[in-house]
Structure formats: C-alpha cells, structure tokens
Amino acid sequence: YRRAPAPSLATLHTASAAAGAATFRLLQWNILAQALGTHADNFVKCPPEALHWSTRRFRIMEEILTHSPDIVCLQEVDHYSLFERVLGVQGYEGLFIPKPDSPCIYLPENSGPDGCALFYRTSKFQLVEHHSRILEIWRVQSNQVALLVTLRELQSQRELTVLTTHLKARKGALLTSLRNEQGKDLLQFLEQHRHGRPAIVCGDMNAEPVEPVYATLTQSHQPSLSSAYATVNDGHEPPYSTWKIRGDGETKHNLDYVLYTDEGSSALQVLGALDHPKEEDLGPGRAPSFSCPSDHFSLVCDFALPPLKRPPF
Template identity: 55%
Template sequence: GLKLRKLNAVTKGCSDYISSPYNLRILQWNILSQALGQMNDNFAKCPDEALEWNSRRYLIIEELVEYCPDIICLQEVDHFNFLSHVLDTQGYTGMFVPKPDSPCFYIHGNNGPDGCAIFYRQDKFELVKAETRVLEIWRVQSNQVALLMVLRVRETGQEICVTTTHLKARKGALLSTLRNEQGKDLLQFVGEHCGRMPLVLCGDFNAEPSEPIYNTITCDSPLGLASAYASCDTNSKSSAENEPPYTTWKIRDEGEICHTIDYIFYSKNSLEVDAVLELPTGEEIGEHRVPSFSYPSDHFSLVCDFKIGRSDM
C-alpha cells in the first residue's frame, strides 16, 4: 500500500519540496477571523494579547510562507487585503469571497465580512476561471460560500481545479443534515465547473468523519474523491478511521473541543498523495491549547503534497 512520507517538525519548511509541473503542494487552513476570535469565540485559556491582530498576523504569514505551498486555501479571512499585499511580495495572487451575512458584521470594530480565499503561485499557474457559489440547502441560499478556481500549470498546460469552503458550524442532528445538504450542493457546483480534471476540494467542513457529509463526499460522489490525510493506506481501517485525531483543539467554558473537521479531498484517479504535514502533538500544542502565542488559530494548517498523475482530459 501507499506509504505516506510524513512531513514532521524536522523536515518542516520548504527545503524538502521542489515545486515542479508534476507536483502540487496545498495548504488548507481556517485562520480564525480576527473579529470572531477576539470578540466572539470566548477561548477560555487564550491570553487576550495572543489574539491581538498585530501579533497574530505575523504568525499567520509566517506559517503560510514557511511551507512554500503552490496553492493556499483559507477560511475565516477578514483581512484579505493584508494577506494579499504580503503574499504578493512572495509571488502569490488570490481571490476572496465573503459570506453573505458574515457574523463579523455584528461585531464592533469589525474589518468587514469573513469568507474564503484562494492564493496561488503566479509563476506556476495562470488562472483559467474563478467561480463562486452561495451554497444552497434544499434550493435556498445559506450563509456559506465556496470559491472555485481552474488553474493551468504554465509549463505543461495541465488544468487543475481547486475549491474551498467553510460549512455551517454548530452541533446537532439538524445541523449535520444541513451540512450534508450543503455538501451535495457543493459537489454539484464543483462537478459543473471542473469536469474530469484533477480536483482538490478542501476546507473547514465543520463535520467529523462520522457525519453523513463525509460519506457523501468520499463514497457517493461520481467525482471519485478521497481524503488526503486518511489516505495512509497502511492498514485495513476505513478512510474515516484513518483521519487524524484533531484538526482543531480549543478550550471553551464548556470544556475542551478536540476533533477533526477540516479536510483536503482530492480526485483519486488523477492525483496521488505524496506526503502530508503531521499535526502538532498535544505536547507541542500545550495545555492551554489554541489559539496561543505559538499558534494563531484554533484550527491547524493541513499541508499535502500531490503528484499530478495522468490527466483524463
């Protein structure tokens, strides 16, 4: 079976990754909206100073730049202009799609709505098209969005599709049904625009692997998708059981919240997972969990190296 080379703290960074027309490094991250993190989330053990934009923003940039991803997919972006300005100096360009009625609007001193963003390396790709979608639940628009880009690898002409989303939050049976409906709409949207080209579909799905949407995406879709972090095929466990134990780990008044809700899905027939970045250990994270002075978001970044395989186009 496939043996994943795990990127760990030692190989962290760009030194082991040489971008080529035949590979792809994707970074997926809910960076925590500045307005929500400071005024809404109520992280019980996170010092207020760690949530100041002036300290957080450099940690966010550092993490984005550290891995030299070819493509960066972000959620809870409410400082797109800052990110865009800094990432431009590193050779990236990007796009932002706001949530229609972002909860940030209701926060005093907000910096505008939060939403999803995709950045890509301009020397490697040219943009073929970008599409946005307000996700629908039973044909009614919700407050969640998706951003899709078709990118052409300049050197080979190979086209790939990248889509990111941030699905409805909160727990409960109804909410997991709503997320599943958003997932079906998302797959339909992606199917319409990406055809059979290699696809990466990543984001904060706000759903654990046991939720219906996980199967909707990995089993029921004609797009032939698998989850990158669960593709470690070294035992007979199902995909859902192979997911990492957490992608977010925070402490609220009601207790610790430690679970897996962020994913990088990819098309199995045209992409191959070469490596994934390991999540930090509990010890590295520290007893007060995140965000913290070391980790600027309550979610961890996921990084995956793909080989671009034979194209079915």
C-alpha cells in the same frame, strides 16, 4: 515551534512522484477570523496578547510562507486586503468570496465580513477561470460560500480545479443534516465546472468523519474523492484538526479536510502530508496560542498531477 521548514514535509511522507510528473503543494487552513477570535469564541486559556491582530497577522503569514505552498486555501479571512498585499509581494495572486451575512460584521472592531480565499503562485500556475457560490440547502441560499478556481500548471500545461469552502458550524441533528445538503450542493457545483479535470475540494467542513457529509463527499460516484490525510495514514483520519478551550469547555475534533480526485485520468497522487501538532507541542491552553495563531491547524499536502495523455500542442 512545531513545523519543519519547506520544502520537505517532515512527517506522513508516503510516495514519490513518477519521473517527470508535475508536483505542487497545497496548504488548507481555517485561520480564525480576527473578529470572531476576539469577540465571539471566548478562548479562556489563550493569553489575550496572543489574540492581538498585531501578533497573529505575523504568525499566520509566517506559517503560510514557511511551508512555501503553491496553492493556499483559507477560511475565516476577515483581512483579505492584507493577505493580498503580503502574499502579492511573495509571488501569489488571490481571490476572495465573503459570506453573505458574516457574523463578523455584528461584532465590535470588525474589519468586514469573513469568507474564503484562495491564492496561487504565479510562477507555477496561471488562472483559467473562477466561480463562486452561495451554498444552497434544499434550493435555498445559506450563509456559507464556496470558491472554485481552475488553474493551469505552467510546466505541464495540466489543468486543476480547486474548490474551497467553510460549511455551517454547530452541533445537532438539524445542523448535521444542513451540512450534508451543503455537501451535495458543493459536489454539483464542482461537477458543473470541473469538466473531467483533476480536482481538490478542501476546507473546514465542520464535520467529523462519522457525519453524513463526509460520506457524501467521499463516497459519491461522480467524482470519486479521497481524503489526503486518510490516504497517507492507512485510511484513518487524524484524531483532530482543531483543539481548543472555550468558556464551555475543551473540544478536540477532526473537521478540516483536503479531498482529491482519485480515479482514472483525473487521479491525483498524494506524495505526503504534514502531521498536526502533538498534545505536548500545544501545551495546556491548546489553540490558539502564541505558537498556533488559529484554533484550527493547517493541512499541508504534496500532490503529483496525472500526466497528459498527449503533448499540449
């Protein structure tokens, strides 16, 4: 099995938090919707038993809980009520926003639409407010959604805004352009609700770092966002965050990101990030598999919140 147990991140560890700074761990993961994984993706090298929900649900929960994150951001969630129950007894509360016309609902044996979910540990964070958005492309609603949650860290009383999303999939010039428009809409949505707070924007962006949406998200002036995995790796994104074999061949891409505000009073500090599984850990069938329940790998990052300028009285 590929991952080191919580609380220490085994690899890509970079920095220590300033004395007294509040720290937290975030896990970002496209968990692979059960309906899509079994009836749409055509993972030809994955043993069918590894795709059974009776197997995958335990492996997904195990991976989340092993890392003991304080915030969990998930995409392709088509069994939200199960996550709510299981993570609920582990001390988390969550929110869910389904896609308006999820492809899952057209597939056999589906369990409803897939969407984005966010969970937070209630002993660490208190919910301040939450908003959701159907992302717009040239002012027209698309089939992609974003969930934005503002949390208050209980020890420091520092507030943090977290936005999670799953941008439009598929290749081609038009789709590249659509994703870029969704990225612009995402930033507007963030700015509408962030009010200068430190923020994290994470999700499956379905875009390699060379795509325009990556530059849109990381190079716009307001807010200034950096990618956590690039920060801990001398400015380089990992070579892949998903690696799979479908009927039409093998694909290996870096599509999933944890972006964070990096400037001024809203600057978060990245303390470490967990490396993705190596080729030898994945085996010839790549992912999903018995050891990796999704075709995407989980991103796990430790952050320090910026200190408040004055005591919270």
